[in-house]
Amino acid sequence: MLNALQMFLNKFINNIFNKKKHIKLGLYGPPNAGKTTLANRICQDWLGEDMGVASNVPHETREIQIKEQVNIKSGNKEISFNLVDTPGIATRIDYEDFLKVGIKEKEAKKRAKDATKGVIDSIKWLDEVDSVVVVLDSTKDPYSQVNITIIGNLVARDIPVLVVGNKVDLKRAKLKKVKAAFPQYEVIGISAKKGNNIDDFYETLFKVVK
Amino acid sequence: MPHQCVRCNTFYEDGAEEILKGCKCGAKLFFYIRKDRLKKVKEETVNLTEKEKKEIEKDVIGMVGGDMPKEKPIVLDLESIKIRKPGQYDLDLVKLFKGEPLIFKLEEGKYVIDIPESFKKLKK
Numbered sequence: 001m002l003n004a005l006q007m008f009l010n011k012f013i014n015n016i017f018n019k020k021k022h023i024k025l026g027l028y029g030p031p032n033a034g035k036t037t038l039a040n041r042i043c044q045d046w047l048g049e050d051m052g053v054a055s056n057v058p059h060e061t062r063e064i065q066i067k068e069q070v071n072i073k074s075g076n077k078e079i080s081f082n083l084v085d086t087p088g089i090a091t092r093i094d095y096e097d098f099l100k101v102g103i104k105e106k107e108a109k110k111r112a113k114d115a116t117k118g119v120i121d122s123i124k125w126l127d128e129v130d131s132v133v134v135v136l137d138s139t140k141d142p143y144s145q146v147n148i149t150i151i152g153n154l155v156a157r158d159i160p161v162l163v164v165g166n167k168v169d170l171k172r173a174k175l176k177k178v179k180a181a182f183p184q185y186e187v188i189g190i191s192a193k194k195g196n197n198i199d200d201f202y203e204t205l206f207k208v209v210k
Numbered sequence: 211m212p213h214q215c216v217r218c219n220t221f222y223e224d225g226a227e228e229i230l231k232g233c234k235c236g237a238k239l240f241f242y243i244r245k246d247r248l249k250k251v252k253e254e255t256v257n258l259t260e261k262e263k264k265e266i267e268k269d270v271i272g273m274v275g276g277d278m279p280k281e282k283p284i285v286l287d288l289e290s291i292k293i294r295k296p297g298q299y300d301l302d303l304v305k306l307f308k309g310e311p312l313i314f315k316l317e318e319g320k321y322v323i324d325i326p327e328s329f330k331k332l333k334k
Contacts, residue, residue: 095297109297113269116291116299120273123306146303153307 023209025081026129028122028154030146031058031088031115033137034166038192039065039085045198046072052085057101059115061087064125074206081209084129087118089146126153131160131209138165138173138189142181151182162208163187164201169194213240258295263316265296270314289315 027035036054043051052065065085072079093115098108126132132154136142142165154161162185165178169191179187188204190197212221215233222228222240232238258266270293290305292315306312 089303091301091303093299093301109269112297112299113273116301117273119301120291120306120312123303126307149303149307 023079023081023130024084024128025209026084026086026125026132027135028086028132028150029088029135030144031090033088033135034192035088035135036061036085038135038164038166039083041192041195041198042070042083043067046070051083058097059088059093059111059118061085062111062114062118063087064121072202074202077206079206079209084125086122086125087115089119089122089150091145126157126159129159133205134161134163135166136163136178137167138175138178139167139170142178151185160208161185162205165189166192169196215240262296266293266316269296270316289313291315
């Protein structure tokens, strides 16, 4: 009884004095856009540790990864959030694509199965997240079914969205094309790998998740 | 529009008694296909070996952690995930995002439905 009363009081006091936001921030996007690289960048910047393994092989992340209690600051503002890195969303997953990068057939089929389950889980997790960063590869055509379906659904669910055009350090990156494809959203160009424009990314994130 | 028995692949026209009572082979699961897709469907079914069919079924049941429906006849014309061959998946993102029941198409005529997941959606 005493414990319950104490918990109630703590919650009450926290509500009054603790203005710090706590949200669940999801990283969504097609495979190989750099979601895990960005998650690692955020975790390195604010926690000093990596979140997951990033690679050039599509569908490297096949399970939802969560990093709790990441606090980011911009000026005198602070947000505390749980960072949710999701498997890449795709319309077609084919084990033969994995054979091309040297993965053996049995493992490739398992990877395809796990990646398919990963897509389902990513979509289910949309019910849990408060804000979403959509990570797109700015060297690729932004008008894909995956990109449009993801962003369209986030809007329909009234989830705040920040679109990130990743890989701007590459010569073939076309950030303007990404901006033109999603004119009604905040689109920010970054290189999660090299760290280009990351401070702008954090500033914009504050605007979007408010 | 034809319906095809899952077990013996017999086709029945709309309104056939067997669709309501069950196929003459005893199976009660049918699928529904558009006529224009019928020819393609038959080709696809032939292309899979028994080993591949079993492999696909095992993969999907592993994914949803459930059993194939056995009792009542079920007719389906929507699937959120189609499996062309073991390890090759086509995902209908629009259906998945809409939260429609998770239906895996193993081959023409055979589906796995993630029933616990579908019930969760109904409760909401």
